[in-house]
Amino acid sequence: MSHYVGRFAPSPSGPLHFGSLVAALGSYFQAKSQHGQWLVRIEDIDPPREMPGAASLILSTLESYGLHWDQSVVYQSQRHDLYQQQIEAWLQSQRAYYCQCTRKQIKQSGGFYLGTCRHRHLTTPHDCAIRLKVDDPIHAFYDQKHGKIAIPTQLAAEDFIIKRRDGLFAYNLAVVLDDIDQGITEVVRGADLIEPTGRQINLYRYLQHPEVSYIHLPLAVDEHGNKLSKQNHAPAVNNHNPKPTIMQVMQFLGFDLPVDFQSASIEQMLNWGAQNWSLTQLPEALNQPLTSFN
Numbered sequence: 055m056s057h058y059v060g061r062f063a064p065s066p067s068g069p070l071h072f073g074s075l076v077a078a079l080g081s082y083f084q085a086k087s088q089h090g091q092w093l094v095r096i097e098d099i100d101p102p103r104e105m106p107g108a109a110s111l112i113l114s115t116l117e118s119y120g121l122h123w124d125q126s127v128v129y130q131s132q133r134h135d136l137y138q139q140q141i142e143a144w145l146q147s148q149r150a151y152y153c154q155c156t157r158k159q160i161k162q163s164g165g166f167y168l169g170t171c172r173h174r175h176l177t178t179p180h181d182c183a184i185r186l187k188v189d190d191p192i193h194a195f196y197d198q199k200h201g202k203i204a205i206p207t208q209l210a211a212e213d214f215i216i217k218r219r220d221g222l223f224a225y226n227l228a229v230v231l232d233d234i235d236q237g238i239t240e241v242v243r244g245a246d247l248i249e250p251t252g253r254q255i256n257l258y259r260y261l262q263h264p265e266v267s268y269i270h271l272p273l274a275v276d277e278h279g280n281k282l283s284k285q286n287h288a289p290a291v292n293n294h295n296p297k298p299t300i301m302q303v304m305q306f307l308g309f310d311l312p313v314d315f316q317s318a319s320i321e322q323m324l325n326w327g328a329q330n331w332s333l334t335q336l337p338e339a340l341n342q343p344l345t346s347f348n
Contacts (some may be wrong), residue, residue, distance in 0.1 A: 056237065058085060058089070058090025058239050058240065059085075059086040059091045059093065059236065059237050059238050059239050059240075060081050060084055060085035060088075060090060060091070060092050060238065060239070060240055060241075060242055061081065061092065061093040061095055061233070061236065061238050061241070062077060062078045062081045062082070062092070062093075062094050062095075062116075062121075062123075062225060063076075063094070063095040063096075063097050063128055063229065063232075063243075064078075064096065064097065064112050064156075065096075065097045065098065065100065065103065066096055066097075066098050066104050066105060066108035066109040066112060066191050067076070067100075067103045067104055067108060068105050068108055068290070069108065069112065069115065069290035069291070070111075070112055070116075070290065070291055071289060071291060071304075072084065072272065072274055072289075072291060072299070072303065073244065073274040074201075075119070075291055075299065075303050076244065076271055076274055076306060077242070077243055077244050077271060078116065078119075078121055079119075079121070079303050079304065079307065079327070080242050080269075080271040080307055081120055081242035081243070082324070082328075083307075083324075083327050083328050083331040084240070084242045084269065084329075084331065084333075085242075086324075086328035087311045087328050087329070087331040087332075089099055090239075091124040091125065092111070092121075092123055092124055092259065093123055093124060093125055093128070093236055093238070094116065094123040094127050094128075095127065095128040095129075095130070095232060095236070096109045096112070096113075096127060096128070096129045096130065096131075096223070097130050097228070097229070098129055098130055098131045099130045099131060099222060099223050099225070099228050100225075100248060101222075107235060109129070109217070110118065114293065115290075115291065115293050116135075117246065118293040118294075118296055119252070119291075119296045119299075119300060119320065120300075120320040120323075120324050121319055121324070122227065125236075128232065128236065130223075130228050130232065133228070133231075133232065136231055136235070137217075137223045137228055137231060138223075138225055140227070140231060140261075141184055141216060141217055141227070142261075144186065144216075144338070145153075145184070148187075149184060149186060149187055149260060150181070150183060150184050150186050150187065150216060151171060151172060151175075151176065151184070152171065152176040152178070152182040152184060153167075153171040153176070153182055153184070153185045153213075153215075154171060154176065154181060154182045154183075155167065155170050155171060155183075155226055159347065166209070166212055167185070167206045167212050167213060167214075168269070169213055170211060171185070172185075172187065174222055181219060183215045183217060183219045184216050184217040185213040185214060185215055185216065185217065186213060186214055186215075186256070186257070186260070187213055187251075188210075188211060188212065188213050188214065188256055190256070191207075191210035191211040191252070191256075192205060192210055192251075192253075192255045192256055193205055193207065193210050193252070194250035194252075195251050195252060195255055195268065196267075196268075197248075197268050197269060197270055198240075198267055198268065198269045198333060199269050199270065199333045199336055200270065200338075200340070203248060203251075203270075204242070205249075205251070205252040205289070209249070209252070210252050214253050217327070224255055225250070226250050226253045226257060227231070227257065229254065230247050230254050230257040230258060231261075233250055233266060234258075234261065234263050239266055239267070240266055240267045240268070240269065241266050241267075241268050241269070242268075242269045242271065243268075243269075243270060243271065243274050243346045244269045244270065244272075245271060245272060245273040245340040246273050247270070248270050248340070251268060256262070269333065270340065271307070271336065272306070272307075272336065272337045272339060272340060273301070274306065274339060278348050295322060297316065297320060297323065300320065300323055301315060301316065302321070304323075304327055307335070307336060308335035308336050308337055309327065309330065309335065311336075312326075315327055
C-alpha cells in the first residue's frame with residue numbers, strides 16, 4: 055500500500071448514471087494504479103435534493119460493478135458537528151461573517167457578491183448565510199491532466215458561502231473538511247467541478263493544511279451538449295448486466311480494450327484497467343459527447 059488515498063463522493067439525489075460511473079471508475083483506476091486506497095463518501099447534506107433510498111442504491115450499484123471500497127462509508131449527514139465547529143471558530147476569528155444578501159440582490163449587482171455585508175458586523179444568524187472572507191484569491195490551479203487552469207477573476211475574489219441561509223452546510227466547506235479528515239491525497243472528479251476548485255484551495259490554506267492534487271475527468275454530454283445528470287434525467291446504469299457499461303466507460307476514459315475483453319470477468323476487467331491506466335490516455339477535451347449510451 056502507498057500513502058495514496060482517493061475517493062468517490064456521490065450525492066444521493068438519484069441512482070448512478072453513466073456520467074457518475076465515469077467519475078467512480080476514473081477515481082478507482084487512479085487510486086489502484088498507485089496501489090492506494092479508494093474510499094466512498096455519501097454527500098447527503100442537501101435533503102431537498104435527495105431521493106429516499108438513493109444512498110443504499112448507489113452502494114449496491116458500486117458492488118454490482120465490482121467497485122469495492124476501502125474503509126467504512128462516510129455520510130456527511132453524520133458530520134454536522136465537525137462543520138459547525140469550524141464555522142464557529144472562523145466567526146470568532148472574523149475570518150467568516152453573517153450575510154443577509156439575497157440571490158436576487160446579488161443578481162441585480164451583476165451576479166457576483168460584492169462584499170456588501172463584510173463590514174456590517176451582523177451579529178444575529180437569523181435569515182443570514184455565513185460567508186468566508188477571501189483575502190488571497192486563487193486565480194489558477196494545476197490539474198494533473200490539463201495543467202494550469204485559470205479561474206475567472208470575479209469568481210476567485212468572491213467571499214463565498216460556507217453555510218446557507220436555510221441552515222444547510224455548503225458543499226465546499228463539507229467536502230474539504232471531510233477530505234482532510236479522511237486523509238485524501240488526490241481528488242479525481244468530473245470537469246463540472248472545476249469551478250469550485252479555487253474556493254476549496256482557499257479553504258485548505260485557511261485551515262493551514264496542504265491542498266490535495268486534482269484530476270478533472272471529461273464530462274459526458276448528450277448530443278445537445280448537456281451533461282448527463284440526474285437533473286437532465288440521465289438513465290440509471292444497469293445493475294444486472296454491468297460488463298457492457300464498464301467497457302463503454304473504459305472506452306470513454308481512453309482505454310484501447312483487448313479484442314476478447316468481453317469474455318473477462320468484472321474483476322479481471324477492473325484489474326486490467328488499474329494495471330493499464332494512464333492519465334495520458336484521457337481525452338484532452340473537458341466535454342465528451344456520448345451518443346451511443348441508452
